[in-house]
Amino acid sequence: MSSLPPLLALITALLLASQAWGQTPNPELSRARQLLDGLRYTEAARSLEAARAHPGNDRNTLLQILELQGVVAAMLQQPAKARTAFQTLLVLAPDHQLTGDYAPRVVTPFFEARAWVADQRAALRLEAAPASKTDTTIEGVAVQVTTDVLRLARAVRFHLRADEAPWRQEESPLLEGRASVAVKGERVQWWAELLDERQAVLATVGSASAPLRETAPRPQALTAPPKPLTGTPALEGAPGSPWRTAAYVFLGAAAGTGAAGGYFGWRSRSARAEVEGAPVNERGLTTGLTQREALALDKRARSNARLANILFGVAGVTALTGGTLWVLGAPVTVSATPSGVTVGGEFP
The missing domain is CATH 1.10.287 (Helix Hairpins)
Structure with a gap:
């Protein structure tokens, strides 16, 4: 009977998480939640591994999977595995808070992982790099990953729109922490998603609702200096005369x-x-x-x-x-x- 309150707290937390996260396109994640509702942790752990391996998870889905993997591992008394899941979670989202009031066996590895991320300065950072420009045209845009201690990132998916053309997508491999794509126009809107080996979204720069904008510099009109009148040479006395x-x-x-x-x-x-x-x-x-x-x-x-x-x-x-x-x-x-x-x- 002494284990009943923690179990009830876990069930409550999972119900709250399900309501907060809503529906997800990953069927294995939905199955894992049902197993957790029934306190079937071992089977839930296998479903979460399958959910993690599912290609193309969006960032919100990925964060849900990582949190639940940490929670389940902690409930199965696997603290090292729980810390690893929480470390990955907090590398991607350093300000993430656990959903629900979990037992100490869950909270302890979570805060250990948070301390590790802070000490190692391991938070993943994706930033826009300077665009390639000429005097009249944008030639390309780029991003760079400044911190990736777990070496999760593999590629970048760019969403691009030049001038009034329709939006398009283009994927570019990440080489030495940098990825770029060619795009030509006087005005370019874009945003990008950082992907792992399973095409899960690790981080973004910009968004569909708030894209980044690049504008080509306008060439400045050159004004010729006035020409002196011809016929009589100018006599000058310079300041150093x-x-x-x-x-x-x-x-x-x-x-x-x-x-x-x-x-x-x-x-x-x-x-x-x-x-x-x-x-x-x-x-x-x-x-x-x-x-x-x-x-x-x-x-x-x-x-x-x-x-x-x-x-x-x-x-x-x-x-x-x-x-x-x-x-x-x-x-x-x-x-x-x-x-x-x-x-x-x-x-x-």
Whole structure:
């Protein structure tokens, strides 16, 4: 009597699974469910093997078979076989949840399989690869399998539609994790199914209701550069011309002499402030400096002021020269027009 609750839970789970999955075109799967309803696990296991061998199972049917194979193996106390079935199930559908509230002997190998898939990063991945294109036409589409640790995949069935043509199917073998098919058109819709050795659908990219779309790039109109007027050659001064080089030299010299002028001006003001800020007595006579020190400070203030003025003048002249050379070094064109000579260019 102690085994009755788990058996009732299993029966309930199978009934719920049958309602959720609905009808299936695989007759062996339907028979396996009937055997499970009668708790005939050994016969159900044989029916599930036949259902798995049935060619052309769709993805939903394949997932149902794998889950039930794991459940039956666990109920027959075959944990290694249960883990293998659950590993295959979770490689194909990592987020899959068991249907129903199963006993620990079923749940334990299921979660062991889930941990293995996560640790090995074994989830099967099918992705669209870049399409083959010319400037005006799609030439082909492709898919690639980035992860297949159980080596289940064998071929890819493409569903294709170019421009307004009818949909068609074409199967391509999987070679080194990649499959492709030729298709020609400006606009292509497609989706693909990854197949195992029994033509069961392992994974899909896109779908009949949401196909992938490829569009050929439109060639861009080329605009020819304007042709210069003939008759008079253009005179140009490139940014790297000697004029620009000389302009850099003069502008750099202007910056340097200006900075030096500022320094000597500061020294002049400092000396003048030291004289003017010396303390005086009640009769107005300076007491903080001697006459000799005051004269020396005054002489230094005048000398530094004179030197600062000279440097500022030099900086102004070199800056003006550098600016002139910079303008002369700008690109300039001279051309003849019916009304005379035209001078053009780009100036900063």
